[in-house]
Amino acid sequence: MSREGALNLVVLAGLVALPLWAHLAGETFTVTLATRAVILALAGVGLNLALGAGGLVSLGHAAFFGLGGYAMGILAFHAQSMTPLVDGLLPGTKSMPVIWLTTIAVSALAALVIGLLSLRTAGVYFIMVTLAFGQMFFYFAISWNAYGGEDGLSIWVRNGFPGLNTLVPIQFYGLCFAVLALVLLLSHLVRRSPFGLVLNAARQVPARLEAVGLDPTRVKLVAFVVSGAITGLAGALFADLNRFVSPAMFSWQLSGELMVLVILGGVGRLFGPVVGAVIFVALEHWLDGVSDYWHVYLGLLLLLIVLFARGGVIGLVAGRERAHD
Amino acid sequence: MTDPVLEARGITKRFGALVASDGVSLDLRPGEIHAVIGPNGAGKSTLIAQLCGGLRPDAGAVFLEGADVTALPVRARARKGLARTFQISALAMEDTVLQNAVLGALGASGRPWRFLRSALSDTELRDRAMAALTRVGLADFAAARTAEVSHGQRRQLEVAVALTLAPRAFVMDEPMAGLGAEGSAAMTDLLDGLRAEAPILLVEHDMDAVFRLADRVSVMVNGAVVATGSVAEIRADPAVRAAYLGDAA
Numbered sequence: 001m002s003r004e005g006a007l008n009l010v011v012l013a014g015l016v017a018l019p020l021w022a023h024l025a026g027e028t029f030t031v032t033l034a035t036r037a038v039i040l041a042l043a044g045v046g047l048n049l050a051l052g053a054g055g056l057v058s059l060g061h062a063a064f065f066g067l068g069g070y071a072m073g074i075l076a077f078h079a080q081s082m083t084p085l086v087d088g089l090l091p092g093t094k095s096m097p098v099i100w101l102t103t104i105a106v107s108a109l110a111a112l113v114i115g116l117l118s119l120r121t122a123g124v125y126f127i128m129v130t131l132a133f134g135q136m137f138f139y140f141a142i143s144w145n146a147y148g149g150e151d152g153l154s155i156w157v158r159n160g161f162p163g164l165n166t167l168v169p170i171q172f173y174g175l176c177f178a179v180l181a182l183v184l185l186l187s188h189l190v191r192r193s194p195f196g197l198v199l200n201a202a203r204q205v206p207a208r209l210e211a212v213g214l215d216p217t218r219v220k221l222v223a224f225v226v227s228g229a230i231t232g233l234a235g236a237l238f239a240d241l242n243r244f245v246s247p248a249m250f251s252w253q254l255s256g257e258l259m260v261l262v263i264l265g266g267v268g269r270l271f272g273p274v275v276g277a278v279i280f281v282a283l284e285h286w287l288d289g290v291s292d293y294w295h296v297y298l299g300l301l302l303l304l305i306v307l308f309a310r311g312g313v314i315g316l317v318a319g320r321e322r323a324h325d
Numbered sequence: 326m327t328d329p330v331l332e333a334r335g336i337t338k339r340f341g342a343l344v345a346s347d348g349v350s351l352d353l354r355p356g357e358i359h360a361v362i363g364p365n366g367a368g369k370s371t372l373i374a375q376l377c378g379g380l381r382p383d384a385g386a387v388f389l390e391g392a393d394v395t396a397l398p399v400r401a402r403a404r405k406g407l408a409r410t411f412q413i414s415a416l417a418m419e420d421t422v423l424q425n426a427v428l429g430a431l432g433a434s435g436r437p438w439r440f441l442r443s444a445l446s447d448t449e450l451r452d453r454a455m456a457a458l459t460r461v462g463l464a465d466f467a468a469a470r471t472a473e474v475s476h477g478q479r480r481q482l483e484v485a486v487a488l489t490l491a492p493r494a495f496v497m498d499e500p501m502a503g504l505g506a507e508g509s510a511a512m513t514d515l516l517d518g519l520r521a522e523a524p525i526l527l528v529e530h531d532m533d534a535v536f537r538l539a540d541r542v543s544v545m546v547n548g549a550v551v552a553t554g555s556v557a558e559i560r561a562d563p564a565v566r567a568a569y570l571g572d573a574a
Binding site: 193200207 | 377399447
């Protein structure tokens with residue numbers, strides 16, 4: 001097994017062992033922190049597909065994260081207030097599977113529209129266009145008073161999943177971890193698949209794709225849609241963790257944080273977002289206790305990583321990525 | 326006369342006041358290597374771009390196996406069997422040699438939309454890619470990272486990727502670029518054998534290779550074809566000697 005493979009297994013084992021220990025020791029808050037890390041990791045895995053494999057520097061992924069959050073919030077709000085979603089027709093729901101499917105559909109559709117428009121540009125223009133879309137959603141959410149406007153929406157009780165009591169922190173953690181593990185497995189398979197090979201080449205040499213009869217833009221669009229859907233799903237889980245959704249989920253700072261944690265862990269590496277999210281949440285927690293200005297230290301770390309470890313923390317530990325075989 | 330596989334009919338392309346292609350007509354017949362030579366700025370690259378679909382001519386048309394492909398983009402022409410190689414290698418440098426060849430095979434198969442099966446364990450794709458690598462002498466380097474093989478091997482890989490398309494015609498943009506004497510000789514031998522599979526339109530600066538390989542040579546000067554003929558005819562043409570070959574011939 002490669003060094004990176006071993007490192008990935010260690011990370012995975014840690015994500016099982018640490019929360020379990022915290023649960024047994026009664027450290028509920030640590031379980032909640034781990035849940036936060038796992039959900040942000042999932043959002044990062046989504047972004048990493050666009051950013052790492054496709055080379056699409058999206059500063060608008062908060063749009064999908066927020067859409068996931070609001071899809072959950074709106075469905076649950078109608079369920080808890082017993083008002084129909086669409087007059088006389090659709091009710092709201094407190095069922096996670098239904099919420100997740102809705103979320104995936106909504107964020108994939110949004111990613112399709114945003115991708116179609118922004119993939120006409122490249123480089124810094126792509127960054128700006130995706131940022132602009134993110135901000136559009138942000139301001140829309142602020143002005144949408146039916147669903148809390150600036151104040152956001154509170155959900156009284158966490159949504160349910162068949163067979164689980166999601167109110168127990170460790171059970172909700174297990175559910176989020178299972179989703180992350182499944183998405184990582186799919187991600188691993190896609191990287192080695194024909195689509196993964198073509199996407200990887202579309203980032204490196206689009207002219208070559210054209211020359212062998214393939215359309216690099218369409219390949220990147222599909223990657224962007226899948227990427228948005230994954231980040232959207234993470235948004236729904238994030239909202240369920242906090243039992244609260246607000247326009248902050250749409251903010252450009254959130255897009256930036258997602259990008260920071262992917263870069264921290266290692267752009268384009270399978271476990272890059274996972275390692276990045278764990279470090280990010282740990283720093284956020286510990287440094288916040290040390291100083292109100294903890295972002296300074298995070299910035300310093302990011303600077304060091306970017307300057308001296310281009311493969312992020314994973315690159316630092318496991319060296320350069322081997323070609324998949 | 327047999328029908329040409331690839332044909333340019335009176336293609337003209339202007340960039341502002343510059344006429345990069347001035348009513349260029351030339352064809353590529355089955356089994357031949359047709360070399361296009363000319364000084365820098367003669368319009369060879371612009372011609373290639375119009376043949377392959379990267380540029381639309383202002384006037385004139387391009388035919389591939391008798392069909393008008395003037396309006397088709399690069400990828401559509403590639404799917405119809407036009408395989409090109411690049412002057413500056415356009416390869417996925419982070420990927421292995423084999424992965425680059427598989428990319429070509431994937432393009433030829435037209436089925437890149439598979440998400441969960443491993444690309445390299447698909448025997449059909451792999452066999453096709455390995456056959457092309459073996460043909461150019463790169464089979465032993467299949468697992469090497471493309472960034473780590475030599476420049477000469479990357480030139481060979483360019484040809485191998487084109488081969489995976491099982492093309493009807495090759496368009497090669499200076500395949501000898503940057504090669505030493507030994508590399509040029511090996512590439513010359515390779516191309517010599519390839520013309521039996523599909524004819525080659527060869528843009529090249531290496532005159533030794535051109536004179537050894539070409540069945541016909543077209544000379545371009547200032548965007549226009551000033552002469553087309555056999556190697557002997559081109560060597561003897563006084564206008565060509567004056568315009569381009571100078572004392573070297």
